[in-house]
Amino acid sequence: MKTNFKKLACITLLLAALPLVGFSQIINKKVSFAPGKSSTVIKGLLVGDQTIDYSFVAKKGQKLKLSMKADINAASFNVLPPGSDNVAIFIGENEGDTCELTLPNDGKYKIRVFQMRSTARKGTKVNYSIDMSITGSSSSSGDAKVSGTNYNATGELRSAKGSTPSTAKYGVIRQGNGRAEVHIKRKSAADRVFVFANGEWSCKSGGCDITYAKIGFDEWEVICNGNEKYYINDAIIYGG
Structure with a gap:
């Protein structure tokens, strides 16, 4: 069987040009509030390319406030609306470590926490905390x-x-x-x-x-x- 080396070389170059896709599993956790409280502190550890989703339920019109601190400047977070797996309504890499949102819909939201790619691929460990509060109620x-x-x-x-x-x-x-x-x-x-x-x-x-x-x-x-x-x-x- 003859091998078409030109064709093989083209395929190899094409694959090399494709962006790397992360295959790390998303870790799912739930946000819990103490009885009668509307605020909490989320604490965690990111290792390498881990991604952690913190889910919570809220109503349209409520105010969400988040503020992240990390021991090195390598962690960030996004906020995903109900029904979304990728599209965010807040992107920390663009908008910073503090988030204030009026929530657009009733349902389950996710706070997606991850490392910047430059440190994630080195397997860096990052401790972080997020101050979180949900206030107000929809009156409809x-x-x-x-x-x-x-x-x-x-x-x-x-x-x-x-x-x-x-x-x-x-x-x-x-x-x-x-x-x-x-x-x-x-x-x-x-x-x-x-x-x-x-x-x-x-x-x-x-x-x-x-x-x-x-x-x-x-x-x-x-x-x-x-x-x-x-x-x-x-x-x-x-x-x-």
């Missing part, structure tokens, strides 16, 4: 109380008992900073009360062993005692 008609109730919204959601599909009535109390209580109305039984906070579900009512999973872009499956299933979408939690 979607967050008004349903007349005669304590709920911000009511309606029906999908449910199931084992493999038998059904529906269930709900009422939701939105408490700000992405926290919500979802009250499920059950026939001839006490309400189920599920609490969503910091990206996690818990059960406020008794006699409920809960598991949950995100099963779509905007829907959660919450399972109580193994066979009692409820499907709660993000619009119930955040409004809109």
Whole structure:
């Protein structure tokens, strides 16, 4: 078999000209606030080309403030809006170590922390901290109380008992900073009360062993005692 060396040389030069792509895995973490607090300090360590995403939920119109400090001038951060994996609404390399934003949408945001390429490729270790606060709350008609109730919204959601599909009535109390209580109305039984906070579900009512999973872009499956299933979408939690 003859080898076309000219063709091989051209391919080699073309590959050499392509930009290097980082294959490091993104490390995902959640931002947690102490009860009753709207600020926190994120601390971490970057090693080489690591990228760390800190996720948090917030509402449209809230004010986000971030301020980063690092032991060497090599770390930066971006802010990504809900649903984005790459497009940022704040780019630290261009705009500096301090960020003040009015958030444009309800949903889950990400603070993406990384090293500058010049130090990342050397495997440099960088300690950093980010002062973070979220203040204010959106006041829209979607967050008004349903007349005669304590709920911000009511309606029906999908449910199931084992493999038998059904529906269930709900009422939701939105408490700000992405926290919500979802009250499920059950026939001839006490309400189920599920609490969503910091990206996690818990059960406020008794006699409920809960598991949950995100099963779509905007829907959660919450399972109580193994066979009692409820499907709660993000619009119930955040409004809109």
